[in-house]
Amino acid sequence: xxxxxxxxxxxxxxxxxxxxxxxxxxxxxxxxxxxxxxxxxxxxxxxxxxxxxxxxxxxxxxxxxxxxxxxxxxxxxxxxxxxxxxxxxxxxxxxxxxxxxxxxxxxxxxxx
Amino acid sequence: xxxxxxxxxxxxxxxxxxxxxxxxxxxxxxxxxxxxxxxxxxxxxxxxxxxxxxxxxxxxxxxxxxxxxxxxxxxxxxxxxxxxxxxxxxxxxxxxxxxxxxxxxxxxxxxxxxx
Numbered sequence: 001x002x003x004x005x006x007x008x009x010x011x012x013x014x015x016x017x018x019x020x021x022x023x024x025x026x027x028x029x030x031x032x033x034x035x036x037x038x039x040x041x042x043x044x045x046x047x048x049x050x051x052x053x054x055x056x057x058x059x060x061x062x063x064x065x066x067x068x069x070x071x072x073x074x075x076x077x078x079x080x081x082x083x084x085x086x087x088x089x090x091x092x093x094x095x096x097x098x099x100x101x102x103x104x105x106x107x108x109x110x111x112x
Numbered sequence: 113x114x115x116x117x118x119x120x121x122x123x124x125x126x127x128x129x130x131x132x133x134x135x136x137x138x139x140x141x142x143x144x145x146x147x148x149x150x151x152x153x154x155x156x157x158x159x160x161x162x163x164x165x166x167x168x169x170x171x172x173x174x175x176x177x178x179x180x181x182x183x184x185x186x187x188x189x190x191x192x193x194x195x196x197x198x199x200x201x202x203x204x205x206x207x208x209x210x211x212x213x214x215x216x217x218x219x220x221x222x223x224x225x226x227x
Contacts, residue, residue, distance in 0.1 A: 002154065034215065043116070043203050043218030044155070089155060099168050100216070102155035
């Protein structure tokens with residue numbers, strides 16, 4: 001039972017263009033969402049988060065958008081850089097604990 | 113910058129053997145977690161640990177699994193009798209207890225291969 005889904009296993013983008021990574025969830029009780037980035041042979045690294053009281057959160061080149069009615073969130077990276085090439089996981093949590101539910105990840109390749 | 117460390121980076125074991133995966137969380141963090149990722153699948157939550165006891169565990173975390181904080185720095189995951197399907201990357205994470213939510217910092221993982 002996959003409560004958090006990332007339907008695109010991979011994405012390729014030209015350097016300088018926008019990367020858009022998508023994530024859907026099924027549990028309407030989720031109220032906190034995060035994006036993690038993972039390089040090969042390393043653990044996931046926290047990137048950006050958003051709580052359900054907001055619909056947008058921006059941090060430098062990274063912006064996360066949350067559409068609660070559609071149960072959808074997206075991560076925008078502008079402009080994309082080759083160093084952004086990694087696997088991106090979205091994760092969600094309910095307010096009953098610290099357990100996060102992860103999506104399966106999207107592998108982003110930024111082409112120089 | 114403080115980081116979570118895990119040892120070993122790769123563990124190969126025979127089916128039925130016991131394994132212990134080790135983690136050193138960030139020193140001022142109070143919550144500890146284990147996750148696993150079977151190759152090609154999603155990252156799955158196993159267990160969270162706070163104040164020397166399990167606070168949450170998933171269905172995966174059955175009687176074959178146990179966690180311990182044997183001293184002030186290490187956090188271990190023990191699998192008593194490994195099965196082939198335990199082959200996965202195991203990630204440890206820690207977070208600082210704070211108001212609201214606290215981001216989890218992940219270690220680099222231990223790849224467990226059960227043959």
